[in-house]
Amino acid sequence: MKRFLALVVTAGLAVALYAATATGGQQAVTPKQFAALKKQVTTLQTRTKRLEDFAGALVFCIGRAVPVNTLPSWHTTGAGETQEMWALATTEPDCATAFNTPAALKQLTRLSH
Numbered sequence: 001m002k003r004f005l006a007l008v009v010t011a012g013l014a015v016a017l018y019a020a021t022a023t024g025g026q027q028a029v030t031p032k033q034f035a036a037l038k039k040q041v042t043t044l045q046t047r048t049k050r051l052e053d054f055a056g057a058l059v060f061c062i063g064r065a066v067p068v069n070t071l072p073s074w075h076t077t078g079a080g081e082t083q084e085m086w087a088l089a090t091t092e093p094d095c096a097t098a099f100n101t102p103a104a105l106k107q108l109t110r111l112s113h
Contacts, residue, residue, distance in 0.1 A: 050107065061095030 029037075067083035077083045090096055098104055 050110070054107070057095075057098070061090050061092055061099070 066087055066089045067077040067085075068087045069077045069081050069084050071081075071084075
């Protein structure tokens with residue numbers, strides 16, 4: 001019985017302590033905080049749109065992955081050579097040109113930040 005009473009008293013003290021220290025009501029968001037959140041959401045929406053566009057172009061352009069070796073220069077792995085990595089390949093010259101333009105490389109750099 002003493003243990004049960006001690007448990008009830010401890011629980012009562014815990015509830016009283018929580019009620020005394022908890023903040024009451026909703027906290028208001030200031031216009032400055034709202035503007036900052038709105039700016040953050042707009043930035044994230046823009047970045048998401050760019051990523052979706054890039055992913056769509058990538059899916060359309062990429063054909064298959066090929067094994068690549070860098071010794072003595074960048075080339076596809078031949079007979080008896082060790083593969084060092086895989087590279088994505090395309091048979092569409094327009095895709096290769098588009099992804100290697102300075103504007104595309106700049107967009108890719110912007111996507112990574």
